[in-house]
Amino acid sequence: MKKTILSAALVLSTGLIFAQKKTTTSAIISFDATTSLDKLPKAENKTVIASLDTRTGKVAFEATVKNFAFSNPRIQEHFNNAGWMDSDQFPTAVFKGEITNLTAVNFAKDGTYSAVVKGELTMHGVTKPVVTTAAVTISGKTINAVADFNVKVADYGIEGPAIGAGKVSKDPKISVTAEF
Amino acid sequence: MNKTYKKWMIAVFVMILAGSFGVWHVFTEKFTDTADLKSDYAVNVPDFINEFKTDINQANKKYAEKIIVVSGIVSEVKAAYTTVNIIMKESGGDAYIIFAFQQQHLAEARQLKEGDRIAIKGSCSGALYSEILETESISFKRCTVEK
Numbered sequence: 001m002k003k004t005i006l007s008a009a010l011v012l013s014t015g016l017i018f019a020q021k022k023t024t025t026s027a028i029i030s031f032d033a034t035t036s037l038d039k040l041p042k043a044e045n046k047t048v049i050a051s052l053d054t055r056t057g058k059v060a061f062e063a064t065v066k067n068f069a070f071s072n073p074r075i076q077e078h079f080n081n082a083g084w085m086d087s088d089q090f091p092t093a094v095f096k097g098e099i100t101n102l103t104a105v106n107f108a109k110d111g112t113y114s115a116v117v118k119g120e121l122t123m124h125g126v127t128k129p130v131v132t133t134a135a136v137t138i139s140g141k142t143i144n145a146v147a148d149f150n151v152k153v154a155d156y157g158i159e160g161p162a163i164g165a166g167k168v169s170k171d172p173k174i175s176v177t178a179e180f
Numbered sequence: 181m182n183k184t185y186k187k188w189m190i191a192v193f194v195m196i197l198a199g200s201f202g203v204w205h206v207f208t209e210k211f212t213d214t215a216d217l218k219s220d221y222a223v224n225v226p227d228f229i230n231e232f233k234t235d236i237n238q239a240n241k242k243y244a245e246k247i248i249v250v251s252g253i254v255s256e257v258k259a260a261y262t263t264v265n266i267i268m269k270e271s272g273g274d275a276y277i278i279f280a281f282q283q284q285h286l287a288e289a290r291q292l293k294e295g296d297r298i299a300i301k302g303s304c305s306g307a308l309y310s311e312i313l314e315t316e317s318i319s320f321k322r323c324t325v326e327k
Contacts, residue, residue, distance in 0.1 A: 025276070
């Protein structure tokens with residue numbers, strides 16, 4: 001009986017130690033829509049939920065849109081209002097995807113690997129495919145992932161006079177950093 | 181140039197100046213330090229989380245973009261890159277509140293430890309139900325430790 005309990009405990013603890021799905025409550029997503037005419041439209045969300053399954057390569061991110069913090073109150077208001085992200089109606093931005101070259105990333109060995117991430121980004125009620133490359137750095141038990149990509153806001157139904165006037169970028173840069 | 185014309189020119193000039201100042205002010209304005217803001221609500225962690233778990237849409241409408249002081253116990257100090265977030269969790273569950281701090285208040289956030297009983301003031305961004313974590317996550321931005 002003691003051997004059975006000990007064996008069960010060993011299996012359980014081994015599973016926990018080598019847990020394949022890693023999560024974090026504090027990934028960071030930056031949004032930079034600045035132009036030569038206006039340096040204000042950029043924000044950072046430091047409370048993004050993210051997951052990475054090291055066995056399947058599946059990745060996911062969930063961000064509360066209102067938690068993108070701008071330095072300027074007026075830009076903050078514009079970003080969230082019905083003419084832009086409409087965060088009252090679409091409060092969350094979500095990415096679901098996977099690392100398509102998973103064999104190129106050795107999660108058991110320290111080093112930096114280039115991971116191709118393909119998935120779908122849903123924001124403003126619209127879902128579009130996204131492909132990007134992430135730098136995945138393994139250091140002991142810690143996994144750091146960094147990626148940048150651009151999105152065309154018009155593809156997500158986001159348009160406005162400020163874009164037409166060149167004050168907000170048509171394809172802002174999204175930067176993602178996550179530590180698992 | 182007669183006097184009436186001169187008066188009109190001065191009036192137009194003053195209006196342009198006032199308008200320009202107004203636009204300049206709006207677009208160079210920064211958020212006030214949260215420590216100097218009056219709070220809209222003062223809540224405790226269990227009751228606050230329970231409101232979102234009961235009706236997330238209703239709670240989001242009530243609390244989004246409001247300045248709220250939340251009292252509770254630090255469950256986790258989450259250091260990430262150059263920043264730090266503080267997490268308060270519900271007792272016996274997974275739902276949590278996460279606080280992201282204003283730059284000038286990061287140092288005081290870094291002093292906090294798990295188990296500290298504190299109050300944090302910030303701008304509530306509302307909650308989402310996380311499919312990843314299978315629980316409610318309530319986010320705050322521009323936070324400060326309430327003294």
